[in-house]
Structure formats: structure tokens, C-alpha cells
Amino acid sequence: MSILEMMNKETVIPERYKTMSVEEIEARVKEIKEKFGTRLYIPGHHYQKDEVIQFADDTGDSLKLAQLSANNNLAEYIVFCGVHFMAETADILTNENQKVLLPDMRAGCSMADMANIEQTEKSWVKLQELFGDTMLxxxxxxxxxxxxxxxxxxxxxxxxxxxxxxxxxxxLTQKERIFFLPDQHLGRNTAFDLGIPLEAMAVWDPDKEQLEYDGALKDIKVILWKGHCSVHEKFTVANIEQMRNDYPGINIIVHPECSHEVVQLADYAGSTNYIIDKLEEADPNSIWAVGTEMNLVKRLTKVHSDKQVLSLNPDMCPCLTMNRIDLPHLLWSLESIESGSPINQVTVEKEIAHDAVLAVNRMLERA
Structure with a gap:
């Protein structure tokens, strides 16, 4: 079932959850967590709101949380505080007796939505006409x-x-070139760090069904899907220049989903966990501008009160889809479990799950 079909089946959150006080909601969440014990597992992504993260059994990035869910054989119910693709991955990796729930089915990812399967399969055919069986x-x-x-x-x-x-x-040991989906920036920044020049990278525009490239096709090593993270793309070169002007000696650290120009001008670039670890290791009184999701930046600011931690873009808003999950939706999900009628269960069809596991396991075998 597609995300759109699931969203259409979703029941609107009952009005009473919107009128409950924060104290009432928190008390009920604690009560249900205690009641279910190990039968209930709540993973929370780093980008979630603090009001939700406080109840997470584990925090981490999407894959780590999916793996922790898969390794948690005691949990009958996994209430995933993240976005839809994360809950899908958890469902793929967990066993058939476990139910994965997403508190709010509107919690999606604009980047993930930029590559749908129909476009991808059509693009693959067209790219094979250009490159033959040379792509992975x-x-x-x-x-x-x-x-x-x-x-x-x-x-x-x-x-x-x-x-x-x-x-x-x-x-690149398996095939002559790679086809990288759906984030062009992560693909470009990664390939460039490995010594592949920008001139050897092309962008595939799935809407126009054409390749954006000026050189000879034989020189292409990386084909990048024209997708991006709507949050990380908002960090700009101007943001970096302004920060360096306002805070001499500042350290700038960004996520590799940022544009190539921003990553090249930053002092450090790496995953969410890399950013968290780097701030943990940083000297007291150092100044940092962080180019990633605002909820995490705010949390790092609180945790590292001995340092000055700023958002690289002071006008940045939190990820809107990630912020869909709030206390009312979390409680609604937990009470649905308590009543014996779980809502918003995320399930992946067996055939899709089988092939998806192949892709995930090829990665895990090399992790």
C-alpha cells in the first residue's frame, strides 16, 4: 500500500487529544509505557521534537533505529517517531509478529518523495539505452x-x-558507473571526496526525462537523481560568509545533504552522528555554526552550554514533515494499542520487502 493510500485511510486525530494539557498527555504516555514494558518500543529520530524525544527508548539516525527495532525481539509494538520511510525500513527488518506504527501518517520526507518507483523504472530504461549494462x-x-x-x-x-x-x-568495483538516488547533493559530495571530478558527474532530471550534462557520455562515472533535502538545501554560501564575518574563528559543520558549494566552504561535513560526536569532542568556549535540522541544533545548544552553538541559517525552520509527530499524536498511537485497535500501522508488501532487504543487507555486509 502506498503512503497516499495509507494517508487516505487514516482517521483524523480525535479532538480530545488537542484539548488535553501537556501534563495530562505526558502522564498518560508514561502510564502506557509502564503498562506495556518491553512489549512497547519507541525509537526517536534525532530530528524529532524534544516533547517526543523525552519518551524515546533510543535515539539515533534512521538506519540505526531500524536496526535496533529489528534486534528488539521483545517488542510487539514499535511506535516509530520519525517519518514514513523510516517506519517502512523498520517493518522490512522486523519480524512478522511485530507491528510498526507511525503516530502521524503525514510525517513524510520531501526528498524520498522526489523519487517514485514509476519514474525510477522509466528512467532506468532510458539510461540503459544510453549506457547499457554499465550502471549500479x-x-x-x-x-x-x-x-x-x-x-x-x-x-x-x-x-x-x-x-x-x-x-x-x-x-564502482562492480560496475563502470553508479546511478545515485534520490539526493544529488549527498551523491555529488561523496563522489567528489573520493576523487571523482564534477566533470564526470551528470544529473538525471526525471520530470524532463533527460540528462543534464555537457560532455561526452563515456566520461560519466556518476549519474545523480535530481532530488534534494528541502531543509539542507536552504543553507547557503551567504550564510557561511555571514557567520565568518560575525564570529571570527567560528567552526562551521554541515551535513553532506547540503549543496556542494556549502560543503566545500565548511570546516567539517558529515552525518548526523558525526556532527553530534564532533560537538561532543569540541573544546569548551569554541563557537560552532551547524548546518542541519533545527530541532537537533537546538538540542545541541542545550547539551553543550559550555560552547556557543548556532544554526548556520538563523532563519531556518524545523523540518515540517518531521515535526508532524507531537505529543497528542504519540498518545493517540499508544492509546490505540492499549485499546487493542492499533492505528497507522506501516506495512511493506512481501515482494517489495524481499528485494529491499537485499539492498539493505548488501550495505550491512560492508558496514
């Missing part, structure tokens, strides 16, 4: 289960922002 598909884990399955079926794999370099290296 790789997809960022920030993609739908169907896209993961596409990569699994075509001998490809998934990647995370932490292991992208390792996976791109591996892919």
Missing part, C-alpha cells in the same frame, strides 16, 4: 521501500550518510 543503482536510505527494492533487484544497495563513501567505492 545506489539509494540513500532516505527513500521509499519501493526504491530500495528497485536497487536490490538490480544488484545495488542502500547507503547512509555515514557509509556513503564506502558504498560508492564498492559500487
Amino acid at each position: 543503482p545506489l539509494t540513500y536510505v532516505n527513500s521509499t521501500a519501493a526504491i530500495k527494492a528497485f536497487c536490490g533487484k538490480h544488484e545495488g544497495a542502500t547507503v547512509t550518510s555515514s557509509n556513503a563513501k564506502k558504498m560508492v567505492k564498492w559500487a
